[in-house]
Amino acid sequence: MSKLKNMKQTTKTSIFTYALVIAAYLVIQALLGRGMLSRSTQGQLVPICCYIVMALSLNLVVGVSGELSLGHAGFMSVGAFSGAVAAVSLEGMVGSPALRLAIAMVAGAALAAVAGVIVGVPALRLQGDYLAIVTLAFGQIIVNILQCVYAGVDGGGLHFNFLDPELHMTNGTPIISGPKGTVSVTKISSFTAGFVLVLISLFVILNLVNSRSGRAIMAVRDNRIAAESVGINVTKYRLMAFVTAAALAGAAGALYGLNYSSVAPVKFDYNQSILVLVFVVLGGLGNMWGSIIAAAFLTILPEAMRGFEDYRMLVYAIVLILVMLATNNDNLKALLGRLIPRRKGAADNG
């Protein structure tokens, strides 16, 4: 017990975050085993995992590194499409769907990281609003490019084409078909894979944040000039956070893309980026377990409100306003602090 008390606050938060994820997984597995989850809840488990990873990775950029990125869905789309190409083309060679999913997620993460470097190197020389605009533009550009890509696989290997749907394949399977997006992909994503991805993302992000590099990233966020004056390479550390986030978003994208037989590029437009940003802001900037809860809550919410029929999205928006107000209300915070003595210390600290 004394050991727990002597622990650093950051370690306590990390342990709490891991425990939260593992406990949620065990509870859901237990419910699944007893058949107590409706189909509609079961169907949302994988997307929830994807959105949690998206929110965690964007939190690294927005919360920890302090850059406003509005094109995070762009990295997700890179991951989704490259993951689909990897998974479909390996269908004959790699028998185990779990292994294929893992390879697809690695491929998605790698290509999204490359995209992250390409966007990050020029963009991270900009600051504040300018960076936001560049990332917004990137998100749009990537969707427009993906709408023109055609890809397929046959005995001779992968075939790609731009703008022209003719792939010159012999008995091939089309994988990406322009504005239709991915076509006839076999679903291989699973909730367990999503859970593992969330754990890996948490591990990467929490370790990065609590490392020397993480402190440098936060130093750049808090005061760029002071950080530079002590010899911190500003662009390097900003890029580190940005590319890590891009890679994780790519892996989430691959998991997402392989959960549906067809995903269109328009799915990854700026609305999706803003949605992920909402998760991050609602969960609290820099607060990882907050992002997890917010992403899960806001993904389930619109589905849980199907009873409202046509007014669903209106009610959704109002609930969003309510939650924002409630989480930022000092009176409520004080009340919570009084109810849970442990939280009082946390509230006082920050």
Place this chain on the structure above:
Amino acid sequence: MKKKNLAALLLAGAMCFGLLAGCSSSADSTNPPASDPGSQATQPAETGDVGGTGEGVTIKIGGIGPLTGPNAQYGIATRQGAEIAIEEINALGGIQFELNSQDDEANGEKGVNAYNNLMDWGMQILYGCTTSGSCAAVAAESYNDRVFQLTPSASSTTVTDGHDNVFQLCFTDPNQGKTAANFISEHKLATKVAVIYNNSDDYSTGIYQGFKEAAEGLGLEIVSTTTFPEDTTTDFSAQITDAYNKGAEMIFLPIYYTPASNILIQASQKGYEFSYFGCDGLDGILTLEGFDTSLAENVYVLTPFDTTSDAAKSFIEKYKAATGTEPNQFAADGYDCMYALYEACKKANITDGMGYAEVCEALIAVFTDSGFSVDGLTGSGMQWGTNGEVAKDPLIVQIVNGAYVNQ
């Protein structure tokens, strides 16, 4: 400051509750065609008997389409068309339909969510989705579960490819393109054609590809091909000028009517005179608010919806009375879907005790039967092949004096 925050919270809370209170009553009143006739009509069946085999059978149909978001107009049209058909069908006695419409925001992820929701509800037949993108994702699910699916308007070939349980009521996109090319060449409307299409839209790209393929074999020359993405549909001067400079006589518009109206306006402002040919997405241009319909004079539209028949006139009247708006071909597709399902259910003796998989196999057998054909607003003698595509005669109309004239 604190007081202000609290006041804001209270106000938002009040707004929310006010809405909830208003919602429960208005949600009921907006949906009478779906729920009320169903519940009323089952009563005589329970208490008594009017003869016939399908008495007391209420079949649960799940509908999916965009009811919110930028594509809501299409989803709402297909839902309302279906509701009008269900009202008529339920009034006939015999088989009763109950339609539960769920929103998918024209998005595959939400479409699958809506589908799962409907499966929890106990859906026996799936009616939808309205849009191709969402439908492709949902069709894979319904294929795995063996749920019979009939879509009013998802015209992409990916919807039916490899899914023997999915049937379309509309023409496929490439088919529309081919039909248009054939018509243009047969009637010698033009030899030099320009195409403006939306390259971020599956529907538009699909028609263009079918058109291009057919045009090559027919000696139609496509002199200019220009595109636009979904989010820039206001300025078309570059595309129109390109078509003009390359000497196009006709512009082929495989797009929806809102961007098409801008093309018509801007071409007339520039003083260019083209003839135009559009597909079923153009249907509705005459009802567009604030659009000078004289600009659409002589435009050819390939639409399945024949508004001149008696059945169509009665449908239009009912639709107007129920919604206050003119029905477009989406609504007519929805209406026809319900009648196709009704005829098929009668033929297959579907009962309410049957599980969705059993219903699916029975309906597939009926739909692919060569003796099964349906007459509707969007074509007579509609038949389906094993690939799920519909066979019906295309209808091409020309706009003359602000009204459709069959060609």
